[in-house]
Amino acid sequence: MFLYSSYMLTAALLVTCHALHPGNNEISGILRLPGRVGQEVQSHLLGLVRPPGRDRRPWLPGLPDFLNTELHKILVHLKNRLCRLERVLVFRGKISKAGEKIFASNGKQVDFAAALGSCEEAGGTLATPRNEAENKAILDIVKQYKRYAYLGIKEGETSGRFKYINGMPLNYTKWHRYEPNGRGSEKCVEMYLDGSWNDKRCHMDRLTVCEF
Ligand code: MAN
Ligand code: CA
Numbered sequence: 152m153f154l155y156s157s158y159m160l161t162a163a164l165l166v167t168c169h170a171l172h173p174g175n176n177e178i179s180g181i182l183r184l185p186g187r188v189g190q191e192v193q194s195h196l197l198g199l200v201r202p203p204g205r206d207r208r209p210w211l212p213g214l215p216d217f218l219n220t221e222l223h224k225i226l227v228h229l230k231n232r233l234c235r236l237e238r239v240l241v242f243r244g245k246i247s248k249a250g251e252k253i254f255a256s257n258g259k260q261v262d263f264a265a266a267l268g269s270c271e272e273a274g275g276t277l278a279t280p281r282n283e284a285e286n287k288a289i290l291d292i293v294k295q296y297k298r299y300a301y302l303g304i305k306e307g308e309t310s311g312r313f314k315y316i317n318g319m320p321l322n323y324t325k326w327h328r329y330e331p332n333g334r335g336s337e338k339c340v341e342m343y344l345d346g347s348w349n350d351k352r353c354h355m356d357r358l359t360v361c362e363f
Contacts, residue, residue: 276361324348339352
C-alpha cells in the first residue's frame, strides 16, 4: 500500500508540464517509472490516471475512498505547483527546458574539467545537446550570459571523432562551418552565440551550463 502510494506520488511528479494547462484539473501525460517494479506499477497507474467510466479519480486498490480522493487532490496540487515554479524559473531566465531536460547555469566561467565537476556536484552533468530543441534551450542560456559554453562532448582517441562524455557516439551535431578543425589538438567543444559548435582546447574559461 505504502509502496503504491509513494510510486503514485513519484509518477505524478514525472508527468510532463505540457500535459498540465493552467486551470486543467486533470492529471494526464506520459508516465515514466524506472525498472521492472516501475513497469508493473506504471500499468496500474495508467489505469489509475484514466480509469474507465465517469469517475476519473486515481484509484488505489484497497484504499478507502476518501483517501483516494485526498491523494488525488494532493497530486493535482503538487503537479500544478511544480509546473508554476518551472514557469517562473524559465520566465526569470534561470532555467531553460527541452522535453524532460532542464538546463541551468551558475554564471561561472571555468575550464572544461571544473565545469563538468560543478555540474556533477550539483547532481547533473554538462549540457549535452542531443537534438535541435536541446541545442536551442542551451543557446537560450548562452545568449543570456553572452558567453560561449563548453558542451558535454569530447574528442575520442581517433582524431576528429567526437563522443558524448559517457563515451557514446554523437547522434546530433551542429558544427560551425569548417569545424571541427583541431585535428586532435582541440579535444573539447564550445557553443558559439549562434548555437553552432567549435572544437576548442579544454583549458579555456567558458560558461558552465549544466543539464538535470
Ligand atoms: C580559433 C579557435 C579554433 C577555431 C578557429 C576558427 O583558432 O577558436 O578552435 O576553429 O578560431 O577560426
Ligand atoms: Ca576549432
